[in-house]
Amino acid sequence: MSDDKLAPWIARQLETLLAQRGHAWLLTGPSGLGQYDLALELVRAWLCEEPSAQGACGRCGSCHAIEVRTHADLCLLMPETAMLALGWPLSEAAQSDIDDKKRKASKEIRIEAMRDAVEFSQRTSARGRGKAILLYPAERMNAVAANALLKTLEEPSGDVRFVLASEAAHQLLPTIRSRCLAHTMAWPQSDAALSWLREQGVDAVQAGVILRAAGGRPQDALQFFRSGTDAQAWVDLPRAMARGDLNVLKDWTPSQTVSALQKLCHDMLAIRTGAASRFFSAADLPAGGSMAGLTRWARTLSDVKRTVEHPFNVGLMLEALVSEAQNALNSGQ
Numbered sequence: 001m002s003d004d005k006l007a008p009w010i011a012r013q014l015e016t017l018l019a020q021r022g023h024a025w026l027l028t029g030p031s032g033l034g035q036y037d038l039a040l041e042l043v044r045a046w047l048c049e050e051p052s053a054q055g056a057c058g059r060c061g062s063c064h065a066i067e068v069r070t071h072a073d074l075c076l077l078m079p080e081t082a083m084l085a086l087g088w089p090l091s092e093a094a095q096s097d098i099d100d101k102k103r104k105a106s107k108e109i110r111i112e113a114m115r116d117a118v119e120f121s122q123r124t125s126a127r128g129r130g131k132a133i134l135l136y137p138a139e140r141m142n143a144v145a146a147n148a149l150l151k152t153l154e155e156p157s158g159d160v161r162f163v164l165a166s167e168a169a170h171q172l173l174p175t176i177r178s179r180c181l182a183h184t185m186a187w188p189q190s191d192a193a194l195s196w197l198r199e200q201g202v203d204a205v206q207a208g209v210i211l212r213a214a215g216g217r218p219q220d221a222l223q224f225f226r227s228g229t230d231a232q233a234w235v236d237l238p239r240a241m242a243r244g245d246l247n248v249l250k251d252w253t254p255s256q257t258v259s260a261l262q263k264l265c266h267d268m269l270a271i272r273t274g275a276a277s278r279f280f281s282a283a284d285l286p287a288g289g290s291m292a293g294l295t296r297w298a299r300t301l302s303d304v305k306r307t308v309e310h311p312f313n314v315g316l317m318l319e320a321l322v323s324e325a326q327n328a329l330n331s332g333q
């Protein structure tokens with residue numbers, strides 16, 4: 001990511017972190033607030049040949065090497081699926097295994113990648129500005145990988161720095177957490193998030209809807225937009241569910257559907273208890289739905305959430321979900 005695209009709330013946090021010394025940072029907070037962007041900007045600044053207080057210069061050889069994804073002093077530890085999604089090359093061995101269909105891209109940080117990282121941390125810096133290891137999402141490493149990392153964190157060779165970013169820091173070993181300086185990701189003000197979304201090409205009306213749909217998390221909102229999901233479908237969802245209309249869900253995966261219904265159920269319960277809705281505009285929510293009906297629905301949805309990645313039959317599951325939604329939304333007051 002080049003400087004001009006950096007969201008203002010990320011830029012502010014970057015400055016704060018750069019003003020402090022630390023060889024290992026742990027960025028924590030929920031998804032969608034820009035952990036990966038901040039982590040990458042931090043390592044770009046560390047490795048940059050002419051960094052300023054605001055971060056990397058964006059012009060030097062080091063910045064260019066990161067831009068083209070081939071920096072000898074930067075080691076990324078991410079699940080292979082995340083590496084591929086973010087445009088980072090895999091190790092030759094990993095890529096050829098996947099090309100030869102020996103295995104699928106891993107959703108975890110593999111122990112082999114961690115071993116490469118440990119070796120990397122012991123090498124001399126190629127460009128002379130130290131080395132950096134970026135780990136994201138840090139909770140996606142198993143116990144073996146975590147222990148290998150821990151040794152490196154405890155006895156880092158002089159010139160290696162770490163940034164770990166996590167959306168579930170409570171799942172990390174306490175010993176890893178305690179070796180890092182923690183930074184909690186800041187939530188952007190909603191007008192800053194809205195204008196950033198507009199800069200990314202989202203129109204003003206859609207920006208409001210998708211930011212709300214993402215619970216105020218701008219990066220999640222942008223992902224929602226880029227997935228091609230129609231913002232109008234989000235606005236229509238509550239009433240469509242009250243009518244038992246499946247059509248509105250046609251572009252969504254089962255797991256997106258369940259998470260959308262959980263947000264709807266959350267907002268219906270919030271309204272019933274006199275709180276404000278969070279994900280939908282109150283005007284778009286149906287009038288029905290009893291506390292008992294909605295509470296039952298919330299329980300069903302959290303059960304479904306656990307098995308949604310492996311549904312027995314997607315069509316049947318969707319029909320059942322919509323029918324449950326319709327019942328809950330029309331249950332007596």
Ligand SMILES: [Zn+2]
Nearest residue numbers: 048057060063
């Ligand atoms: Zn630079």
